[in-house]
Amino acid sequence: MMKQISLMPDEQYQRLQQRNNAEVKNLWDILDEVKDPEVPVLSIWDLGILRDIERDGSSVVVTITPTYSGCPAMDTISSDVKAELNKAGYQEVVIKTKLSPAWSSEWMSPQGRKNLREYGIAPPEDADLCEEGLTPEAHAQCPHCNSRNTRRISEFGSTACKALFQCNDCSEPFDYFKKI
């Protein structure tokens, strides 16, 4: 029997295919420069909120989706996308917001997850979810000392997409990027 090798989650695979097959591959590369203003180690691609890029005549149409309904970063992200494309010579930029399908933390790229951890934020897979599929009360892995001996301090952290934990071993508080 062949051993089962771990595969990329389907959501991520689909996104990667979309990007690799895109006619405007260079535009995807340009927008790698646009970061989430709240979490500057994540590009909008890494975070999974960049849904599509198309050319429509002389303009570029960029489709993004919010992580949470009230995400206050969306306006900044829209203007950053415009500025980045303008800088690269694309003057006409249209930003579209798409709500469906709703953003999922599954869309986050492997590189994004790694960057998050190095930045001091535990990515979604660093905790075993509770029965309801939500953030557990304890044992999210501390991004500072890798201990699992941690506890949840608050369901909501510095932004809606994060919960707050504290490590019982190194005592450092840290954000956990919630699975949603």
Added chain:
Amino acid sequence: MSDAIKAATLEYATRLGDDAVVLGHRISEWVSYGPFLEEDIAYANVSLDYVGRARMFYTYAAELADDGRTEDDFAYMRSDRDYRNLLLLEMPRGDFAYSQVRQLLADVYYSLVLPELAKSKDERLAAVAAKAVKETKYHVRRSRDWVHRLGDGTEESHKRTQKAVDQLWGYTHEMFDMDETEQLLADNGIGVDVSKLRDQWHKEVSAILTEATITVPEDSWAVRGGRTGYHTENLGHMLTQMQIVHRSHPGCQW
């Protein structure tokens, strides 16, 4: 979309937006007054979810109205008599137990309404609801945990939680009322028939309250009027605060 359906959908989107902005604003009043910093931040985040939801509903309402109004006009340029939110959501923030009990009553309600709305034939309403469903799971868990903690806590916290439940219970009946507008939309697979959700809501809320050692009140009184624009005086006071900046600087954007 027929004219009747379109008008009803506009009204419906406005109601849902009103519900979300009123509760969102109400709980934002806890910012910097929370019992501790983390809770302060948690409330701010829940508030943002609700305000974000309101923006999406209002944006859709503005598109349907197609009369030059924007989401801001819906939120800031309508008076209390024009608002169509549920009365429960406009009640003042009260003490922390009062706010958490109201939050539980509302969160459980939305955890039942939103999955139904996510099946709407109206793609826009369905998309907003589908997004909010995910957030609501976190809201319910938080308000449930707090009600457990306060109800089954100290003598004082128990007393206040029971009092809050008794004071708010009469405002919950309105949540399950249907009128012509909502019936038309429900019949057409666009809106939710909330009257069918009442038993499940009662069951879930009762279970949580009982676990929290709180007595579930009898249905002895009921207040209605939010959906027809007849509000408690609390809404007017809240709107003066919420709207003053916008009304003082008409057309200002930032």
